Amino acid sequence: MKKRELLDRVLATPDSFSASWLAEGGKHQAPLLPDQKGIGRRTVERMLRGTREVSAGHILVTGVDGVTGEEPVGQVPPLQDDVLAQVARSGAAVLLVTADFGGALLARPEFGLVAGTAPFLRAALPEGFHRACAEFDRYARRVRHEMPSAAAIAERFPAARASWEQAKQVPADSHVGEQLRLMEALVHGEVSGPDFARQWLGARRSSLELGERTRGRLTRALDEVFYALEDYAIDPAQREPGDLTDEGLRERVASALEH
Incomplete structure (x- = not known):
């Protein structure tokens, strides 16, 4: 296959995937943070995980900018050093595609885009769609003056700016979703009080x-858990009279879930 053929099939523009290619197999896409210097191991490893998950065999590699019609596509096995070497020869902007066309990764110095079928994305985007969008949105706001192209990409993925009022609206792969999952786990005895406290507070910080946003009764429920944890000593040895017990914490969390 020639590089121009690959680009025409998978990309609509140098910074977007083709709608017809995305429609094949019901693919989804998400933005990615760029590597600090060129296209490195962190980005390539996503492609390798996705390719191995779908057993695609090998990866097609091409540069994106200044490609003529007769240049052959690079074909490499899903091995990190082999892919990195091919990427280094391909230029600043690179398109990686699985041999079965089920997944692809477009990497530019300012941003990345990953797209593919559900199995491919589960491996290539383990943090989930929402978290990837939220992280990219924060990055794009930080570099909006130096890299306006990143801000333009962020505008195409507005999920990061969503605000939720009910638990059923919250994406499972968000940090708020993680807080809600932990609350259910505590109430059902699937996690201890101290483990719940550490993990829940960590998810809240993240x-x-x-910039994940809640409103109304969901905000009140999460705040109720936060205030309960202020009255709870994670280390039982440091628990003082009047502090919440594990059972008291479980009751407060159960009450928050009911609201």
């Missing part, structure tokens, strides 16, 4: 850092 949620705030990424």
Whole structure:
């Protein structure tokens, strides 16, 4: 296959996937943070995980900018060093595609895009769609003056700016979703009080850092859990009279879930 043929099949523009290619097999896409220097191991490893998950055999590699019609596509096995070497020869912007055309990764110095079938994306995007969008949105806001192209990409994925009022609206792969999952696990005895406290507070910090937003009764429910944890000593040895017990914490969390 020639590089121009590959680009015409998978891309609509140098910074977007083709709608017809995305429609094949019901593919989805998400933005990716760029590697700090060129296209490195972190980005390539996503492609390798996705390719291995779908047993695609090998990866097609081409540069994106300045490609003529007769240049052959590079074909490499899903091995990190082999792919990195091919990427290094392909230029600043690179398109990686699985041999079965089920997944692809477009990497540019300012941003990345990954797309594919559900099995491919589960492996290539383990953090999930929402978290990837939220992280990219935060990055794009930070570099909007130096890299306006990143801000334009972020506008195409507005999920990061969603605001939720009910638990059923919250994506499972968000940090708020993780908080809700932990609350259910505590109420059903699937996690201890101390483990719940550490993990829930960690998820809350990550949620705030990424700008995830809640409103109304969901905000009140999460705040109720936060206030309960202020009255709870994670280390039982440091528990004082009046502090919440594990059972008291479980009751407060159960009450928050009911609201």
